[in-house]
Amino acid sequence: MTEASTDTPMIRVSAVDKYFGSSHVLRNVNLEIPRGQVVVVLGPSGSGKSTLCRVINRLETVDSGSVLVDGNPLPEEGRALAELRADVGMVFQQFNLFAHKSVLDNVTLGPTKVRGLSKSQARQEGMRLLERVGIADQADKYPAQLSGGQQQRAAIARALAMRPKVMLFDEPTSALDPEMVSEVLEVMAGLAAEGMTMLVVSHEMGFARRAAHRVLFMADGEIVEDTTPEGFFESPESERARDFLSRIL
Ligand code: ADP
Ligand code: MG
Numbered sequence: 001m002t003e004a005s006t007d008t009p010m011i012r013v014s015a016v017d018k019y020f021g022s023s024h025v026l027r028n029v030n031l032e033i034p035r036g037q038v039v040v041v042l043g044p045s046g047s048g049k050s051t052l053c054r055v056i057n058r059l060e061t062v063d064s065g066s067v068l069v070d071g072n073p074l075p076e077e078g079r080a081l082a083e084l085r086a087d088v089g090m091v092f093q094q095f096n097l098f099a100h101k102s103v104l105d106n107v108t109l110g111p112t113k114v115r116g117l118s119k120s121q122a123r124q125e126g127m128r129l130l131e132r133v134g135i136a137d138q139a140d141k142y143p144a145q146l147s148g149g150q151q152q153r154a155a156i157a158r159a160l161a162m163r164p165k166v167m168l169f170d171e172p173t174s175a176l177d178p179e180m181v182s183e184v185l186e187v188m189a190g191l192a193a194e195g196m197t198m199l200v201v202s203h204e205m206g207f208a209r210r211a212a213h214r215v216l217f218m219a220d221g222e223i224v225e226d227t228t229p230e231g232f233f234e235s236p237e238s239e240r241a242r243d244f245l246s247r248i249l
Contacts, residue, residue, distance in 0.1 A: 016065035027221040043218035089159030097143040104139040129157040149180030
């Protein structure tokens, strides 16, 4: 991988189109995210938010256009792809933890396989990350023994264990009981404050106002607004954004 200079955007999505069969789900999407920026993505269901995350993480290919992460194009397969995925941490709505592995094993698996850490190094680092997300005392339990909020924090620790350059969050609190939302947002806000580059699909407006530098509003596969949190919530420009906000506020 080439060494990127500090003014290379962390993420550069250029003229990306993506189809599923005949449905055009990303339409000429252009997006540059500088390092350290926190971007919240909002938009109605089906507008392409998850697909945008998935093309950045190379879980989906694009039909045209390009995606660069820290200046590097997306490799097609193999070792380089595993390494690129390690650069891009992803946290999903459904925590996607390995059910038959302990919380700590969930966190150490990737680093030992992809980053070549020894088991003891990975465990040491894993425990540090579990402490950071506030669940070190759950290390030896299985995911099903944890609350939803704890599972999602474990998923964040697992993603961080790969030492990603950027973190993608796809509706990380949507599957949680309301009382567990804030403990997860707290961890995310902490990461944002430490300078992590983040793309966060979430309708949590409190988080957007507090932690985001920028808000994108998507509709029908397009980025319709790209502005500040204040700009978006106080004075959305498009009819579609106003309509969306009137339904979620
Ligand atoms: P959002 O996350 O904003 O709800 P998605 O990115 O999940 O939107 O979906 C955008 C569109 O692409 C939707 O119409 C959805 O049905 C479609 N879609 C998403 N994933 C697939 C897939 N794997 N196969 C076919 N269609 C898909
Ligand atoms: Mg989605």
